[in-house]
Amino acid sequence: MADLSINLAGIQSPNPFWLASAPPTNSGYQVQRAFEAGWGGAVWKTLGEPIINVTSRFAGLNFGGQRVFGFNNIELITDKPLEVNLKEMDETKRRFPKHTLIASLMVEHKQEAWHEIVKKVEAIGVDGLELNFGCPHGMAERGMGSAVGQHPDLIRQQVEWVKEVAQTPVIVKLTPNITDIRFTARTASQGGADAISMINTINSLMGVDLDKWLPIPHVDGKGAHGGYCGPAVKPIALNMVAECARDPKVGIPISGIGGISDWRDAVEFLLMGATGVQVCTAAMHHGFRIVEDMIDGLTNYLDQRGIASVMDIVGKAVHTYSDWGHLNLNYKVVARIHEETCINCNKCHIACEDTSHQCIDIVPDAATGKERLVVREEDCVGCNLCSIVCPVEGTIEMVEIPSDKAPLSWNQRQAALAAGGSCEL
Amino acid sequence: MSIPNELAKNFAEVVPALKPMEAIHEANRCLYCYDAPCIKACPTSIDIPSFIKKIATGNLFGSARTIMESNPVGASCARVCPTEELCEGACVLNSASKPIMIGLLQRHATDWAIQNQATLFSKGEANGKRVAIVGAGPAGLSAARELARLGYAVTVFEAKEKAGGLNTYGIVSFRLPQEISLWEVEQVEALGVEIRTNTRVGEDVAPEELLEQYDSVLLAAGMGKVPQLHIPGEDLEGVLDAIALVEETKTKPLSEEMLGKKVVIIGAGNTAIDAATCSKRLGAENVQILYRRTVQEMSCYQFEYEFAKQDGVEFRWLVAPTRVLEENGRVKGLELVRMELGEPDEKGRKRPVEIPGSHFVIEVDYVVKAIGQNRHLSLIEAFGLQHRNGIVEVEEGTYRTSHVKVYAAGDVIFGGGKTDAMVVDAANHGKRAAHAIHQSLRDQKQPV
Numbered sequence: 001m002a003d004l005s006i007n008l009a010g011i012q013s014p015n016p017f018w019l020a021s022a023p024p025t026n027s028g029y030q031v032q033r034a035f036e037a038g039w040g041g042a043v044w045k046t047l048g049e050p051i052i053n054v055t056s057r058f059a060g061l062n063f064g065g066q067r068v069f070g071f072n073n074i075e076l077i078t079d080k081p082l083e084v085n086l087k088e089m090d091e092t093k094r095r096f097p098k099h100t101l102i103a104s105l106m107v108e109h110k111q112e113a114w115h116e117i118v119k120k121v122e123a124i125g126v127d128g129l130e131l132n133f134g135c136p137h138g139m140a141e142r143g144m145g146s147a148v149g150q151h152p153d154l155i156r157q158q159v160e161w162v163k164e165v166a167q168t169p170v171i172v173k174l175t176p177n178i179t180d181i182r183f184t185a186r187t188a189s190q191g192g193a194d195a196i197s198m199i200n201t202i203n204s205l206m207g208v209d210l211d212k213w214l215p216i217p218h219v220d221g222k223g224a225h226g227g228y229c230g231p232a233v234k235p236i237a238l239n240m241v242a243e244c245a246r247d248p249k250v251g252i253p254i255s256g257i258g259g260i261s262d263w264r265d266a267v268e269f270l271l272m273g274a275t276g277v278q279v280c281t282a283a284m285h286h287g288f289r290i291v292e293d294m295i296d297g298l299t300n301y302l303d304q305r306g307i308a309s310v311m312d313i314v315g316k317a318v319h320t321y322s323d324w325g326h327l328n329l330n331y332k333v334v335a336r337i338h339e340e341t342c343i344n345c346n347k348c349h350i351a352c353e354d355t356s357h358q359c360i361d362i363v364p365d366a367a368t369g370k371e372r373l374v375v376r377e378e379d380c381v382g383c384n385l386c387s388i389v390c391p392v393e394g395t396i397e398m399v400e401i402p403s404d405k406a407p408l409s410w411n412q413r414q415a416a417l418a419a420g421g422s423c424e425l
Numbered sequence: 426m427s428i429p430n431e432l433a434k435n436f437a438e439v440v441p442a443l444k445p446m447e448a449i450h451e452a453n454r455c456l457y458c459y460d461a462p463c464i465k466a467c468p469t470s471i472d473i474p475s476f477i478k479k480i481a482t483g484n485l486f487g488s489a490r491t492i493m494e495s496n497p498v499g500a501s502c503a504r505v506c507p508t509e510e511l512c513e514g515a516c517v518l519n520s521a522s523k524p525i526m527i528g529l530l531q532r533h534a535t536d537w538a539i540q541n542q543a544t545l546f547s548k549g550e551a552n553g554k555r556v557a558i559v560g561a562g563p564a565g566l567s568a569a570r571e572l573a574r575l576g577y578a579v580t581v582f583e584a585k586e587k588a589g590g591l592n593t594y595g596i597v598s599f600r601l602p603q604e605i606s607l608w609e610v611e612q613v614e615a616l617g618v619e620i621r622t623n624t625r626v627g628e629d630v631a632p633e634e635l636l637e638q639y640d641s642v643l644l645a646a647g648m649g650k651v652p653q654l655h656i657p658g659e660d661l662e663g664v665l666d667a668i669a670l671v672e673e674t675k676t677k678p679l680s681e682e683m684l685g686k687k688v689v690i691i692g693a694g695n696t697a698i699d700a701a702t703c704s705k706r707l708g709a710e711n712v713q714i715l716y717r718r719t720v721q722e723m724s725c726y727q728f729e730y731e732f733a734k735q736d737g738v739e740f741r742w743l744v745a746p747t748r749v750l751e752e753n754g755r756v757k758g759l760e761l762v763r764m765e766l767g768e769p770d771e772k773g774r775k776r777p778v779e780i781p782g783s784h785f786v787i788e789v790d791y792v793v794k795a796i797g798q799n800r801h802l803s804l805i806e807a808f809g810l811q812h813r814n815g816i817v818e819v820e821e822g823t824y825r826t827s828h829v830k831v832y833a834a835g836d837v838i839f840g841g842g843k844t845d846a847m848v849v850d851a852a853n854h855g856k857r858a859a860h861a862i863h864q865s866l867r868d869q870k871q872p873v
Contacts, residue, residue, distance in 0.1 A: 066453070262482040286457050292475065297484035304486070392446055 002302035003309040009194035013100040015040035020278035021104035028088030037288035041100025046077035048106040059206035072226035090124040106132040134175040134200020149175035152187035159191030169194035197255035201227025230281040234259030245273020263297030271317035325411040333382040348386035435706035452480040466515035468853040469496035489538035497570040500535035548616040549576035557639040562590020564835025565645035567855030573616035584625035644833040648798035658749025663756030667700035667795035684708035686790035693723040697795035717745040717777040824858035834858040
């Protein structure tokens with residue numbers, strides 16, 4: 001059986017599945033239940049000055065009959081005194097010494113405040129710290145959370161303050177509510193962070209009640225933007241992780257967060273450079289027990305490929321992620337429809353006809369009296385749209401058409417033209 | 426097409442497997458309930474939401490292992506369990522929508538394991554102890570699998586040529602193809618379990634020998650032949666045993682003897698339905714199930730009743746056979762008497778009472794007896810076990826018999842009634858008996 005243990009910037013964990021700092025990690029009772037269920041680690045719900053929460057805090061986005069494709073919340077950091085949290089963290093760490101316990105921290109922009117809280121949480125034996133520079137609601141209005149994560153200078157300053165006293169590895173959790181996350185990731189790295197975690201939640205308004213004309217959720221007739229997460233944000237998170245993983249100026253390990261719901265999602269994040277993953281929405285939807293299939297599925301995936309350790313797949317696909325300017329303009333794929341499994345819904349035809357390149361014909365077949373869907377390959381631009389809308393997996397295959405031309409990217413082409421050469425596509 | 430080919434088509438599995446897309450859609454429809462009622466409704470407590478979730482995440486290996494972990498004959502049960510009375514009947518979606526197709530999803534995952542020749546389990550480290558199991562049916566196999574994983578050297582004694590018991594021989598191929606049962610047998614053998622086929626305990630091996638040579642013995646011998654009707658003409662050619670009839674269709678080339686014939690089945694239980702649909706598919710022109718009570722008292726499942734009706738089987742209530750009529754030494758007709766329902770019996774079922782002078786005769790070519798099965802009384806007594814009318818008495822929870830070394834599971838301990846004697850119950854008994862044996866042998870003091 002494959003070894004699932006990880007080492008993230010010096011933090012050891014029995015497996016790559018951690019609970020993210022959020023409602024599921026609010027108490028010792030919850031985190032201990034999670035460890036019993038099999039989670040390798042947990043990032044405790046953010047510690048700081050206790051806050052007052054509102055009621056009506058979460059909303060879910062359902063899509064096509066499936067619940068919780070997206071999720072948002074306006075809950076703030078811990079509402080318990082620091083001493084209570086520290087006592088429960090201490091108990092938890094004693095009961096589960098091999099599991100990874102990370103303290104998430106958020107205090108005001110003062111050196112003493114950071115020093116004080118770091119010393120207090122490290123005194124009870126946490127395995128690492130996560131600085132919450134990501135929370136987009138409430139705390140940001142008070143100059144913390146994403147208000148810090150949107151200012152590279154503030155990030156660097158606060159990381160430096162933490163590193164002045166920290167004995168354990170420091171992870172910086174970044175907000176996605178920013179134009180280019182690499183800039184904040186770089187300053188975290190410059191400030192001395194040992195790792196970064198991403199993404200925190202995205203600013204969102206989940207909906208509007210059609211009858212009451214009120215935001216969803218609302219608090220006594222008023223709503224405010226909340227942090228968006230869940231399966232729907234996965235592609236955004238995965239891109240940010242991959243961009244940071246391939247950026248040499250970032251250069252520190254990444255803990256991946258954002259819509260991870262099963263072992264497959266986890267493998268994608270690991271391949272794109274995350275050393276471990278953090279999960280919240282899927283656990284909130286189904287309970288801590290989902291980790292069983294995450295562990296089982298990941299183990300089977302590695303075993304079936306003869307891979308001895310999960311660390312062996314970390315970052316293995318990062319080199320395949322690049323800029324558009326490096327993509328080969330001479331690569332060509334076309335759609336091919338497998339008629340034996342085609343159910344003639346004609347969705348590929350209408351998608352292509354109305355919204356892409358008009359190359360899938362509906363052709364009457366005299367022999368059978370039925371209609372066939374036929375791709376005019378010479379006109380197909382290989383956009384994938386038909387295979388995306390096709391409801392039967394594997395029926396429309398995108399097939400590579402070998403090219404007799406050498407690979408040529410836009411950047412190479414422009415460079416050749418600038419050098420006075422000619423360049424044929 | 427020649428007739429045997431035509432008949433063979435009738436014996437191909439009737440219910441189609443889920444298509445890949447269907448399986449994914451259905452798996453994603455499962456709510457993944459916590460403390461799910463489907464798990465509680467399953468006698469072997471398969472973690473159903475978990476195996477379905479694994480189908481949804483593409484972890485089919487894990488899904489099959491979850492199923493087979495709880496139920497060593499989970500591939501057969503996916504096909505023969507009365508799911509609407511068990512897991513699917515308990516599905517919370519019954520009240521909000523339609524229940525999840527749990528049986529078919531279970532088949533989807535186990536079919537994957539069969540097709541991919543997946544090795545799901547490995548044997549435990551040898552602990553030096555030996556257990557003999559009498560009977561390689563669902564209960565025996567289930568116990569053997571568990572004991573092998575716990576490190577026991579297990580020998581299974583099986584009277585028939587192949588292992589699998591009822592699943593291999595007694596359930597019609599169009600519901601349960603033999604290769605499914607034989608795959609489950611292979612899974613058990615792969616753990617080092619020795620299955621001695623063609624070996625009948627009590628004839629080829631003496632019970633005392635097992636008691637001497639093994640640390641524990643599990644009696645899981647199932648049941649025997651269909652009992653006598655005790656009516657004149659019963660020995661005529663054309664009077665058949667339902668179990669034997671089904672077995673023939675699973676072990677020999679399909680017979681053409683029933684083509685165009687009139688067949689009656691006596692009895693209305695699970696085996697009666699199998700025998701009736703089997704006869705129909707062997708080409709019988711007319712098949713009637715004769716039952717001395719009414720539709721309400723039948724012990725077959727509702728889905729079996731529906732299936733038989735769709736196969737064109739006719740049902741005649743409130744009649745009992747009184748005499749088989751002969752012509753040239755074989756069955757020519759059957760004399761019946763009409764019945765009415767009287768006072769309830771000890772099980773609460775209304776007792777059928779003969780209506781005097783209501784005899785009549787029907788023309789038939791075959792009479793198939795499906796009125797239950799005999800118990801292996803001599804075997805039970807050879808082990809010196811306490812029993813009630815051939816039902817071995819066991820301690821609740823441990824399956825230990827009156828003999829300290831002997832445990833019993835499956836049909837040998839079933840007491841009759843509507844909801845028992847299912848394959849899945851036998852599997853559960855075998856599994857639990859294995860753990861009780863382990864508990865007892867582990868606690869036993871080592872000899873000084």
